[in-house]
Amino acid sequence: MPELPEVETIRRLVERHLVGRALETVEVRLPKLLRDSPFPSLDPLLGRSITGARRRAKILIVDWSGDLSLLVHFKLSGQLAIEHAGTDRVVAGHPVPDPHGPYPHRATHVIFGFAGGNTVYFSDVRQFGWLRLMPTARAEEVVESFGFGPEAVGHDSIELHDMAARLARRRIAIKTALLNQQVMAGLGNIYVDEALHRAAIHPGRPANLLRPAELVRLHAAISWSLERGIEQGGAKIVHNRAYPKDGFPQVHGRAGEPCVTCSAPITKIRVGARGTYFCHRCQPA
DNA sequence: TGCGTTGTTTCACC
DNA sequence: CGGTGAAACAACGC
Numbered sequence: 001m002p003e004l005p006e007v008e009t010i011r012r013l014v015e016r017h018l019v020g021r022a023l024e025t026v027e028v029r030l031p032k033l034l035r036d037s038p039f040p041s042l043d044p045l046l047g048r049s050i051t052g053a054r055r056r057a058k059i060l061i062v063d064w065s066g067d068l069s070l071l072v073h074f075k076l077s078g079q080l081a082i083e084h085a086g087t088d089r090v091v092a093g094h095p096v097p098d099p100h101g102p103y104p105h106r107a108t109h110v111i112f113g114f115a116g117g118n119t120v121y122f123s124d125v126r127q128f129g130w131l132r133l134m135p136t137a138r139a140e141e142v143v144e145s146f147g148f149g150p151e152a153v154g155h156d157s158i159e160l161h162d163m164a165a166r167l168a169r170r171r172i173a174i175k176t177a178l179l180n181q182q183v184m185a186g187l188g189n190i191y192v193d194e195a196l197h198r199a200a201i202h203p204g205r206p207a208n209l210l211r212p213a214e215l216v217r218l219h220a221a222i223s224w225s226l227e228r229g230i231e232q233g234g235a236k237i238v239h240n241r242a243y244p245k246d247g248f249p250q251v252h253g254r255a256g257e258p259c260v261t262c263s264a265p266i267t268k269i270r271v272g273a274r275g276t277y278f279c280h281r282c283q284p285a
Numbered sequence: 286t287g288c289g290t291t292g293t294t295t296c297a298c299c
Numbered sequence: 300c301g302g303t304g305a306a307a308c309a310a311c312g313c
Contacts, residue, residue: 002292003292058292073292073293075291075292075293075309076290076291076292076309076310077290077291077310077311107311125310125311125312126290126291126309126310126311127309127310127311128291128292128293128308128309128310129309169301169302170302170303171302171303172302172303172304176303176304179291179292181292181293188291188292189290189291189292239312239313240289240290272304272305273304273305273306274290274291275289275290275291
């Protein structure tokens with residue numbers, strides 16, 4: 001579930017709470033999460049400090065002293081919790097395990113202990129996420145090798161004409177095109193639905209057939225939905241239902257609930273084998 | 286208990 | 300080579 005806004009929220013937490021902290025202990029309870037990691041263990045981080053946290057697409061890049069970088073992908077259900085002195089806790093990413101419940105949880109797979117009393121818990125119910133440790137120079141190459149398109153939001157995000165050009169050569173459903181990280185980077189199933197609803201575009205429309213006015217609306221709607229998500233610290237979807245009951249996300253996870261624009265009930269369909277929510281009145285085929 | 290779940294990769298094919 | 304569409308995969312909850 002973590003898409004760009006959730007990963008960006010985690011990045012900001014790492015930046016705010018952990019930069020300059022030295023790592024004293026690390027426990028990897030589920031080593032398979034390090035699959036494909038150039039360094040097969042996180043022990044090389046012991047004694048080193050976090051120098052910064054970056055993000056590219058949905059990948060978190062944590063930079064450490066000694067020119068090491070830890071790449072983290074949260075996939076469907078990754079979550080990071082940062083606790084200070086066993087009391088104050090900030091949590092971002094997937095809403096399970098319960099941010100207010102006890103840690104470590106049985107889905108907690110990595111525990112970092114920092115000087116100064118910070119404990120960090122990486123949890124992942126589905127275990128689809130991964131961590132990869134490598135020299136920073138190699139991290140740049142690895143991130144590059146993913147071939148991500150421009151960022152979907154932010155100061156250097158994709159420009160309208162670039163987005164239009166990239167969509168013009170795809171005949172697939174606009175939703176499917178926007179989920180492709182090589183077209184643009186950061187959108188996932190939740191924010192795509194939000195952006196298309198905001199732009200009043202049916203998710204199944206062929207990407208190359210959008211009219212200029214629709215492209216303008218879509219470009220603005222993508223930034224809007226991702227910014228709303230970041231503002232809110234991420235989206236909360238539990239058992240296919242959106243929370244809070246009235247709020248953002250406005251369509252994803254709200255089958256049967258009234259459209260915020262026209263009050264017609266939100267419909268759930270499948271587009272490219274993905275659960276897709278939209279308003280049949282605001283987003284005509 | 287088999288299906289749904291999502292981000293991503295892989296594959297055959299045009 | 301690049302776009303397409305389908306299938307596969309990760310593992311768990313319901």
